[in-house]
């Protein structure tokens with residue numbers, strides 16, 4: 793059986809700005825270990841692609857770091873911070889782990905689902921919100937909490953959630 797190998801050239805897919813940002817991480821490692829920068833590289837590529845990673849983008853990151861595509865897929869599919877499908881403009885990752893569960897995250901999840909009209913793991917029809925369940929995000933002392941973008945929102949109540957959402961455009 794013939795095997796077709798598809799190759800993606802990083803410079804054809806990743807903008808120069810994206811490649812430069814990735815290189816700022818890659819230079820922290822010896823040249824023969826550029827692949828050590830794969831985690832931030834994928835985050836950068838994702839950030840420049842409306843919050844998600846296409847297969848072509850992952851292949852381009854692999855090419856740019858000199859590693860196999862499969863190794864990049866392994867990383868991207870292992871960590872929950874990477875999205876392999878398009879997401880909403882605002883991605884809300886609500887922690888449902890033990891401290892948040894004991895502090896009433898269930899009520900917050902229900903409130904978010906009702907207000908946004910989506911269930912966990914779904915994106916609203918207008919493409920504005922993605923609601924996602926997260927494991928402990930390390931803010932247990934301020935549970936319940938969610939992350940939206942790079943920011944944490946803590947000590948949540950349904951009223952506080954409404955205030956946060958009301959401020960979004």
Ligand code: FES
Nearest residue numbers: 887892928931932
């Ligand atoms: S359990 Fe929710 S932040 Fe730790």
